[in-house]
Amino acid sequence: MTEVYHNIFKLRLSNQLRCLYTIIRDEKTSRADFVFYSDRIIRLLVEEGLNQLPVKSKTILTPTGSTYHGFEFEGKICGVSIIRAGESMEQGLRACCRSVRLGKILIQRDEETALPKLFYVKLPTDISKRYVLLLDPLLATGGSACMAIDVLKQKGVSEDRIIFLNVLASPEGIEVFRSKYPKIKVITGMVDDGLNEHKYVIPGVGDFGDRYYCI
Amino acid sequence: MAEQHSTSLTQLATRYIPPWKSPYIIGIAGFSGSGKTTVAQKIIQEINEPWTVLLSLDNFYRPLTKEQSDMAFVNEWDLDRPEAIDMDMIYDCIKSLKEGKKTKIPVYSFAKHARTGQYITIYGANVIIIEGLYTLYNPDLLKFMDCKVYVDTDLDICYTRRLLRDMAERGRDLSGIIKQWDSFVKPNSVRNVRPTMQNADVIIPRGSDNTIAMDFLIEHIRRQLDAKSAEHLVQLKALGNEIRPIDLSKVHVLPSNNQIKVIKTILLNRDTLNDDFIFYFNRVASTLITHALDFVEYVPHLDDPPQPVITPTGAVVKDTIFIKNEIIAVDIIRAGDCFIPSLKKIIPGVKVGKLLIQSDSRTGEPHLHTEKLPDLNKNCNVLLFDAQIISGAAATMAIKVLIDYGVQESNVIMCSYLASETGVRRITNAFPEITVVAATLSHSNHSLKEVDHDTDSWMANRFIDSRYFGTD
Numbered sequence: 001m002t003e004v005y006h007n008i009f010k011l012r013l014s015n016q017l018r019c020l021y022t023i024i025r026d027e028k029t030s031r032a033d034f035v036f037y038s039d040r041i042i043r044l045l046v047e048e049g050l051n052q053l054p055v056k057s058k059t060i061l062t063p064t065g066s067t068y069h070g071f072e073f074e075g076k077i078c079g080v081s082i083i084r085a086g087e088s089m090e091q092g093l094r095a096c097c098r099s100v101r102l103g104k105i106l107i108q109r110d111e112e113t114a115l116p117k118l119f120y121v122k123l124p125t126d127i128s129k130r131y132v133l134l135l136d137p138l139l140a141t142g143g144s145a146c147m148a149i150d151v152l153k154q155k156g157v158s159e160d161r162i163i164f165l166n167v168l169a170s171p172e173g174i175e176v177f178r179s180k181y182p183k184i185k186v187i188t189g190m191v192d193d194g195l196n197e198h199k200y201v202i203p204g205v206g207d208f209g210d211r212y213y214c215i
Numbered sequence: 216m217a218e219q220h221s222t223s224l225t226q227l228a229t230r231y232i233p234p235w236k237s238p239y240i241i242g243i244a245g246f247s248g249s250g251k252t253t254v255a256q257k258i259i260q261e262i263n264e265p266w267t268v269l270l271s272l273d274n275f276y277r278p279l280t281k282e283q284s285d286m287a288f289v290n291e292w293d294l295d296r297p298e299a300i301d302m303d304m305i306y307d308c309i310k311s312l313k314e315g316k317k318t319k320i321p322v323y324s325f326a327k328h329a330r331t332g333q334y335i336t337i338y339g340a341n342v343i344i345i346e347g348l349y350t351l352y353n354p355d356l357l358k359f360m361d362c363k364v365y366v367d368t369d370l371d372i373c374y375t376r377r378l379l380r381d382m383a384e385r386g387r388d389l390s391g392i393i394k395q396w397d398s399f400v401k402p403n404s405v406r407n408v409r410p411t412m413q414n415a416d417v418i419i420p421r422g423s424d425n426t427i428a429m430d431f432l433i434e435h436i437r438r439q440l441d442a443k444s445a446e447h448l449v450q451l452k453a454l455g456n457e458i459r460p461i462d463l464s465k466v467h468v469l470p471s472n473n474q475i476k477v478i479k480t481i482l483l484n485r486d487t488l489n490d491d492f493i494f495y496f497n498r499v500a501s502t503l504i505t506h507a508l509d510f511v512e513y514v515p516h517l518d519d520p521p522q523p524v525i526t527p528t529g530a531v532v533k534d535t536i537f538i539k540n541e542i543i544a545v546d547i548i549r550a551g552d553c554f555i556p557s558l559k560k561i562i563p564g565v566k567v568g569k570l571l572i573q574s575d576s577r578t579g580e581p582h583l584h585t586e587k588l589p590d591l592n593k594n595c596n597v598l599l600f601d602a603q604i605i606s607g608a609a610a611t612m613a614i615k616v617l618i619d620y621g622v623q624e625s626n627v628i629m630c631s632y633l634a635s636e637t638g639v640r641r642i643t644n645a646f647p648e649i650t651v652v653a654a655t656l657s658h659s660n661h662s663l664k665e666v667d668h669d670t671d672s673w674m675a676n677r678f679i680d681s682r683y684f685g686t687d
Contacts, residue, residue, distance in 0.1 A: 014509045015508075015509050015511075015513045015536060016505060016508045016509045018513075018534055018536040019513060019536050019537060019538060021534075022524060022532060022534070022535045022536055022537065025524060025526045025532045026524045026525070026526070026532070027525050027526055027527045028525075036563075040505075040561065043501065044505065047474055047502060050473070050474055051472045051473045051474050052473075053473060054473075055473045055476065055477055058480055060480060060483060060484040060485075060486070061484070061485050061486070062483045062484070062485055063483075063485040063676070063678050063682075063687070064676055064678075065485075068480070068483050068484075070476065070477070070479060070480025070483065070484075071473070071476045071477050071480050072477055072480060073473075073477055095498075096498060098494065196528060200528050201528075202526075202528060202530050203526045203528065203530030203531070203532050203533075204526055204527075204528050204530065205526060205527070206526060206527025206528055207527070211527070
């Protein structure tokens with residue numbers, strides 16, 4: 001993984017990763033394949049997200065009875081997904097942390113004002129004591145992500161305990177995080193060229209939620 | 216003198232000759248009914264080598280024409296003369312076996328006096344026993360044999376045995392058997408089979424009932440096989456010599472991040488529940504496999520001519536890349552099996568080949584027991600799995616099998632959770648082109664039981680598969 005800016009991380013651009021993105025970007029890719037290959041990228045993001053959590057040393061006994069100085073995780077975590085596309089990443093998180101708590105936030109664009117509006121929030125009660133993995137596959141303008149982060153901060157989660165995972169980011173979205181939330185760690189799979197007039201990431205993957213759930 | 220010695224050590228340390236590249240070949244001849252098969256079975260039972268093949272020259276009968284076949288059914292065609300079997304084909308097969316190649320042996324049908332078109336495939340044999348009337352007949356065949364045995368049973372006894380056998384087992388009538396015996400079997404035995412006795416190293420009067428002769432023979436074969444084993448072990452040990460540093464462009468260890476460190480602690484902890492052990496092994500296996508997939512061959516396009524990749528937003532994807540050739544998994548039973556659940560989640564329809572290689576508990580010498588592999592060719596990318604590389608002996612043997620099956624050395628990716636440096640060195644000294652991916656590379660020295668002392672630590676024990684499958 002490479003840190004492109006302070007606290008902004010990008011997955012290592014391996015052949016494997018480039019191949020996965022080639023598949024999910026292709027408009028001809030079927031939904032089943034889109035889901036399968038997105039899930040693989042999500043899995044890599046989750047692994048890297050969990051790597052950001054602190055560890056402490058732990059000494060154990062091996063099956064042969066010798067001592068081994070190892071490590072264990074310190075602190076509790078939870079996932080928070082931004083409905084609906086963010087929910088596509090919940091399974092990937094649970095594949096690594098079996099019974100992890102999952103909060104949900106629904107933010108939709110208000111048809112009158114064209115601004116994001118908060119519709120629904122359900123979070124674990126002790127969320128302020130947890131590290132939060134915020135899940136949303138696309139970081140375009142960053143509007144809904146910012147709103148979700150403000151919700152988390154209101155619930156007492158400090159910025160340095162939030163790790164934002166996304167599959168694809170725009171330079172504009174990255175810039176929002178750099179200026180507004182320098183303490184939040186952002187882990188993204190790839191940073192694309194920019195946004196088009198409809199605020200879609202270019203070249204992008206299209207509407208992630210639609211491709212994952214509907215089309 | 217000293218220089219010569221070091222050269223030979225270097226040479227020894229850069230090649231690997233598996234046992235099947237120099238199989239021990241035993242030839243057994245004697246009259247029909249002399250007890251050749253019984254002697255062969257007794258040898259197989261006594262030497263108890265994992266991969267012993269019994270090859271009957273009956274498989275090499277020449278197909279008969281319709282006329283000849285009709286004559287054969289009324290006992291008027293001579294099936295007992297040396298020309299009735301295809302010596303050239305036998306020569307080719309035995310030569311191929313002696314060179315350790317995968318060899319197809321034709322299956323012959325006595326009911327039709329023709330080859331069935333089916334084949335028995337022999338590969339990986341450590342000991343091959345050839346039996347037949349004319350095993351010791353052809354001087355060109357003799358030179359392939361390490362031990363030539365002639366079973367010298369009295370012709371009268373052979374006759375009675377044959378009478379009883381043909382009536383009971385083959386349902387033939389007495390007059391036919393007698394006719395065949397008088398006109399073909401007996402004259403050929405006396406004229407063509409008996410003189411081959413002089414080509415034998417050992418003559419066993421009365422066959423397998425002769426326990427003293429059998430004991431001598433088996434003792435001799437055992438000594439020869441032990442010497443062969445010892446040579447194999449010396450060679451394996453030499454492969455562990457540090458003749459060159461491990462090539463880090465070919466050996467990849469997962470970056471030691473928090474996840475990897477915590478999971479390692481969980482997997483090494485003897486108090487970890489089986490449920491957790493399986494879960495965390497699957498997790499790290501998935502990371503390892505993903506990492507390994509970076510080393511297969513990728514191409515910018517699969518279509519010819521290249522088709523542009525367009526996203527749903529109408530943009531053209533500039534950086535396209537695809538996996539070029541099929542990926543095939545091969546696992547070493549049973550530790551390699553631990554990777555398969557994770558692998559199926561990454562490549563759902565992957566073909567999986569299996570190899571059973573077990574180490575002799577006495578010496579640590581690896582033995583190939585079973586190989587069930589899908590079709591392999593030089594373009595396949597093969598992911599080879601074993602949860603632990605300790606001495607590296609089993610992996611070295613497995614890679615040799617893949618190469619014998621036509622896989623290109625540079626297309627083999629060996630995936631392992633724990634690897635010892637000595638083990639990895641053995642593999643890369645023997646096969647410098649292959650890629651190794653491991654989660655942990657241990658620097659302490661772990662080696663073959665006989666050759667070096669085993670250190671009693673978690674590294675030197677195979678514990679992953681027994682914990683994963685819950686049999687400890």
